[in-house]
Amino acid sequence: MTAVSDNYGAIPPAVPSETATTSGTALSEHSGGQAPVLRVREMTKRRDESSSESDYLFYDVNFDLHENEVLVVRGPSGVGKTTILRCIAQLTPHEAGICSLATKGDVFRTPLQLGTPVWRADVMYVPQRPAQLAGTPLDFVDMVNSFKVQAEREHYDPIEIAEDWGIAPELWDKKWPELSGGEQQRIALAVALSCDPKVLLLDEPTSALDPQATAMVEDTLAQRTCIWITHDDLQAKRIASRTLTIRPDATYEVV
Ligand SMILES: Nc1ncnc2c1ncn2[C@@H]1O[C@H](COP(=O)(O)OP(=O)(O)OP(=O)(O)O)[C@@H](O)[C@H]1O
Numbered sequence: 001m002t003a004v005s006d007n008y009g010a011i012p013p014a015v016p017s018e019t020a021t022t023s024g025t026a027l028s029e030h031s032g033g034q035a036p037v038l039r040v041r042e043m044t045k046r047r048d049e050s051s052s053e054s055d056y057l058f059y060d061v062n063f064d065l066h067e068n069e070v071l072v073v074r075g076p077s078g079v080g081k082t083t084i085l086r087c088i089a090q091l092t093p094h095e096a097g098i099c100s101l102a103t104k105g106d107v108f109r110t111p112l113q114l115g116t117p118v119w120r121a122d123v124m125y126v127p128q129r130p131a132q133l134a135g136t137p138l139d140f141v142d143m144v145n146s147f148k149v150q151a152e153r154e155h156y157d158p159i160e161i162a163e164d165w166g167i168a169p170e171l172w173d174k175k176w177p178e179l180s181g182g183e184q185q186r187i188a189l190a191v192a193l194s195c196d197p198k199v200l201l202l203d204e205p206t207s208a209l210d211p212q213a214t215a216m217v218e219d220t221l222a223q224r225t226c227i228w229i230t231h232d233d234l235q236a237k238r239i240a241s242r243t244l245t246i247r248p249d250a251t252y253e254v255v
Contacts, residue, residue, distance in 0.1 A: 035066075035102060035106050036064035036065055036066050036102065037065055037066060037067050037101065037102050037198055037199060037225050038064070038065040038088075038099065038100070038101055038102070038123065038198075038199050038225075039064050039065075039099065039100045039101075039108060040061060040062060040063050040064075040065075040088060040097070040099050041062050041097060041098050041099075041100075042060050042061070042062060042096055042097040042098065043058065043060070043061040043062075043084065043087060043088070043094060043096075043097035043099070044056065044058065044059050044060055044061070044094060044095050044096040044097050045057045045058055045080065045083060045084070045087055045092075045094045045095060045097075046095055049093060049095065055250065056250035057079070057080035057083055057084075057246075057250060058079075058080050058083075058084055058246050058250050058252060059250045059251070060096075060097075061084065061097070061244075061246075061252050063244060063254050065199065065225060065227065066225070066241075067225050068223065068224070068225055069225060069226075069241040069242065070221075070222055070224075070226055070227075070228055070239050070240055070241045071226070071227045071228070071240070071241065071242050071243070071244055071254075072228050072229075072230060072236045072239060072240040072242070072243045072244070073085070073227060073228065073229045073230075073243075073244050073245075073246070074230070074231075074236060074243055074244070074245045074246075075245055075246035075247065075248075076248060077231075079246045079247065079248055080246050080250075081203075081229045081246060082203055082229065084246065085125055085201040085203060085227060085229065086125060088123060088125075088201060088227070089119075089120060089123055089124070089125035089201050090111045090116055090119055090120060090123075091120070091125055098110055099111065099123070101114065101119070101122055101123060101198065101199070102198075117147070117148070117149040118149055120149075121147075121149045121150060121153070121195065121197060122197055122198045122199065123197065123198065123199045123201065124192055124195065124197035124199070124200055124201065125201040125203070126188065126189060126192045126200060126201065126202050126203060126205060127188075127203050128185070128203045128204045128205075128207055128208075129181065129184055129185060129188070129208070130176065130184055130187075130188040132176075133176045134176075135175065135176070136172065136173055136174060136175055136176070137171070137172045137173075137174075137176070137179075137187045137191070138172045138173060140176075140188075140191060141158060141172075141191055141194075144191060144195065150195060153195070153196070154196070155194045155195060155196070156193065156194045156196060157194065158187070158190040158191045158193070158194035159172055159190075161190040161193050161194060161220070162186050162187055162189075162190035164216065164220065165186045165190070165213060165216045165217055165220070166186075166212075166213055166216065167183060167186050167187060167190070171183055171187070172187070180208075181208035182208045182209045182210065182213060184208070185205065185206070185207070185208045185209060186209070186213065186217065189202075189205055189217065189221075193220070193221075193224075198225065199225050199226065199227070200221070200224055200225070200226040200227075200228075201226070201227050202221065202226050202227065202228040202229065203229050204229050204230060204231065205217065205221065205228065206218065206230075206235070207231075214235070218235070218238060218239055221239075222238075222239050227244075228240075242254055242255060243255055
């Protein structure tokens with residue numbers, strides 16, 4: 001097997017996640033006054049960005065995300081769950097709203113201040129499945145590491161992370177189409193985790209997994225600071241510190 005990089009180490013020990021203590025207001029201090037990691041303010045998006053007449057997908061969404069918190073995103077299909085994650089990741093434009101990330105000295109910086117590549121490395125969107133990728137997962141790791149922003153950072157070993165989720169190291173040498181949906185999903189997640197972003201934006205990260213693999217992935221991801229879309233009520237109960245619900249009338253609630 002090809003070496004992926006020489007600055008990889010083992011994934012750090014799990015940090016116990018905090019228990020949510022508050023409900024109701026979106027801006028509530030869920031963790032006893034602990035400073036947030038990510039702030040989202042006035043996030044607003046029209047269904048059709050080219051028309052000022054278009055109705056809103058979501059309007060004036062505000063919340064803070066704290067360290068080791070899992071904010072679950074719920075709502076019916078098509079309501080805008082993926083879109084809001086992509087807006088936060090600066091992958092999709094939005095009509096109004098601003099996000100900021102805690103940096104050294106608890107100074108909050110916007111994507112403009114940090115630069116989009118740094119923002120996307122720190123606030124990383126992970127799609128349900130990897131896009132149609134050429135080559136093998138190892139080629140994908142090499143590509144990710146070739147990005148300037150990633151080349152300057154330490155990484156954990158994605159093969160080791162995925163091995164804990166039942167992915168044999170040999171699979172990293174296979175072509176993407178030769179992998180099952182569940183294998184692709186775990187490998188893409190492991191690559192994201194190996195980059196150690198401050199915030200993970202997870203779009204149904206276990207949708208292709210069986211219950212056993214789901215439990216293993218949940219155990220790892222629930223220790224992280226993340227925003228996590230799921231349609232699974234039981235999963236939401238297991239992992240949620242708080243829940244952001246987007247409604248079809250573009251209103252929302254964080255509880
Ligand atoms: N690339 C796109 N261009 C135009 N419209 C889009 C695009 N992607 C999504 N939409 C539309 O935006 C709306 C919200 O889509 P989004 O994927 O955010 O919903 P969702 O809540 O994540 O749905 P699901 O639960 O089915 O994944 C939908 O009406 C969808 O058709």
